[in-house]
Amino acid sequence: KGVATHTFMQYSNFKNAAINAANECKRLVDSGYITKNQGDAVDIQSIQNFFQSSLYNRICNSKNVIRERKFLIRISDLKLNDDLGKKYLGTEGMIQGIADCIFEEDDGMVLVDYKTDYVKDKNELISMYSRQLELYKLALNELYPKKIKEIIIYSFKLDESINLL
Secondary structure: OHHHHHHHEEEEEEHHHHOOHHHHHHHHOOOOOOHHHHHOOOOOOHHHHHOHHHHHHHHHHHOEEEEEEEEEEHHHOOOOOOOHHHOOOOOOEEEEEEEEEEEEEEEEEEEEEEEEEOOHHHHHHHHHHHHHHHHHHHHHHHOOOOOOOEEEEOOOOOOEEEOOO
């Protein structure tokens, strides 16, 4: 389900999905972006809930939306002042990641990470992913002139946006 949902969010036409997520899922299957099994695994109701959210409205109002932004950066370039930073200071150790969605607003960039984990509440997601997303923020701040002003986890299981920053 997680891979299917992420692939749907990567390749879907957001405007079409907002109108009819099931039709957009069928289009992705018919076009070969996702398999029939992946299409069947997509939770259409959760997808529809995302497209009715205030987060999606913010994405719609952005002039610059970047999906699935891959990056690779030296850990030492992140200028970390913790154990990880000390361990990799002056080395060629790398960190790589994929930002699910980044969108631009007038006062900065917003990093969105989609999660499909089966959790009971948002605190579980915050505990599991805060450090990862903090590192993503630092990496993306090195790559873009506008800085990440906000980090949001969007939980498809909870149908909720969770602000980390």
